[in-house]
Amino acid sequence: MSTKPNHLSEKKPLASKLQQNGSSTSNTNKMKTPVVPNKKANMKNTKQMKKSKFSKSTKVQPGSTDGQRKWTTLVHNGVIFPPPYQPHGIKILYKGKPIDLTPEQEEVATMYAVMKDTDYMQKPKFLENFWNDWRRILGRNHVIQKLDDCDFTPIYEWHQQEKEKKKQMSTEEKKAIKEQKMQQEEKYMWAIVDGVKEKVGNFRVEPPGLFRGRGEHPKMGKLKRRIRPRDITINIGKDAPVPECPIAGESWKEIKHDSTVTWLAFWNDPINPKEFKYVFLAASSSLKGQSDKEKYEKARMLKDYIHNIRAAYTKDFNNKDKDPTKRQIAVATYLIDKLALRAGNEKDEEEADTVGCCTLKVSNVECIPPNMIKFDFLGKDSIRYENTVEVELPVFKAIGQFQAGKGENELLFNALDTSKLNAHLKELMPGLTAKVFRTYNASITLDQQLYEETEEGDVAEKVVVYQKANKQVAIICNHQRTVSKTHDSQILRLTERIETAKQELKELKIDLERAKKGKPPLKGADGKQKRNLSPEAIEKKIASANQKIEKYEMDMTTKEDLKTVALGTSKINYLDPRITVAWCKRHEVPIEKIFNKSLLAKFAWAMDVDPEFRF
Structure with missing residues (x-):
């Protein structure tokens, strides 16, 4: 079942084409086995892939990775911003007395109040971070001096009433609101890439709110500030009209014409400024599909190299050279290959203390004779990785030697970092990274399991x-x-x-x-x-x-x-x-x-x- 986007052949200006309603037509190539749509199955699976309406943060830099041209012409209408805050005028209580708040103070108080029933209210770090950020907005001399003396119940009850009103709306009212929203968003949903109308992915800018994070994230409760046009860099074709800035009196941070990247817009994450949020074409776009296919072909190519790679790192387990890096690279590559560990990146003090292969600490790894290794650390998204595995004896001995004489919080692979590891991997196979190993091992496992x-x-x-x-x-x-x-x-x-x-x-x-x-x-x-x-x-x-x-x-x-x-x-x-x-x-x-x-x-x-x- 393949979908081909409409080729827009009308002789209209590109900008006006994007204002049109309409969706892509599709041509279906029948599979050799009959495939019958199943709505229940779709609904069930949707829970597995519940996509956010907003862009995810990533450390990937805005520049090109390979310098190759991805498109020739690109037209789009930028991003849609959340509506401005509408004050409700409900007062919180401080030591039992109602308190007047400015709209900005009230907005942040409301973000907090609506989370009353969540587990976050039991987390000291969440409360501490919220109070620190809200206090800055309240000002040093504000009557509110202590979070424990605040009662947000009036706002919480108002919020519950508003939710109930929405539930009680008629089907016609809900439909009208949905149609109005669709009309407002329609022009942002599409881009024209090399004359082809393609759907845009997450074109909505996330509204301000309180950061939740996953696991015990050290920044939970901090205020995600409102993103403005001045924060956003737009990428379009050289001859394309610049997207209209939807907020009067403001302008975009920068306009780029970089055909070697596939993002349409980006801005710095408000919580982790070293990370970025991007707007890309939708996953169903031909450009994204080609990128996915190349990713899996690269992982599939690893089959032709894996035997030699394994032979090479096995040989280096016992490397007695003066340079300890070679032996550490060998053991790290073994762990990434056999256990599908992520490479890991160095963290700032304020980031979650998550760990990957290169950033394993001595305390994360326990050697259990004769050749068992117990791993216990927080992985990506603060998800705990706890696993006891049998390893080859030279690996067991090497890890024990890497730990010798080090404190619990010192790095296991002290002579290694992610950039050194990936540089070595690229010498073994063009484009090889820890993630390619991960994709290869995941796919080869599924393939073998289904055949066995x-x-x-x-x-x-x-x-x-x-x-x-x-x-x-x-x-x-x-x-x-x-x-x-x-x-x-x-x-x-x-x-x-x-x-x-x-x-x-x-x-x-x-x-x-x-x-x-x-x-x-x-x-x-x-x-x-x-x-x-x-x-x-x-x-x-x-x-x-x-x-x-x-x-x-x-x-x-x-x-x-x-x-x-x-x-x-x-x-x-x-x-x-x-x-x-x-x-x-x-x-x-x-x-x-x-x-x-x-x-x-x-x-x-x-x-x-x-x-x-x-x-």
């Missing part, structure tokens, strides 16, 4: 086989999630369904015995007389009841098995989609059972793959 398993049974059973293979990848990549708040209730509901189905089965078996003797069925649980059915008809019902029980039991086992594993992350970022599409074709599984609507659009380029494709 015997996919028998119906579609539901085959999907379980896929999920188990996907789980193995998620474990390798340390893609964890907290157990859903609804998990226990879902398990309880399935248990009740199983018990009900088993009771029905028990009654059907009694009815079958009576039917064979020419007797009518017993009355049902509701006291009503059941219909007389032939033994053959009852046997069909028994078979159906057994299938129902099997399905419920399989669903319960799968839910329990996957409750702490995030399957979506690897599917979006690390698994070559051609592996999945080829597997679906081979085993007649509708692709919608595995990919939701967003992934189908993102990986349109992979849909024509041969069923016998191997990573």
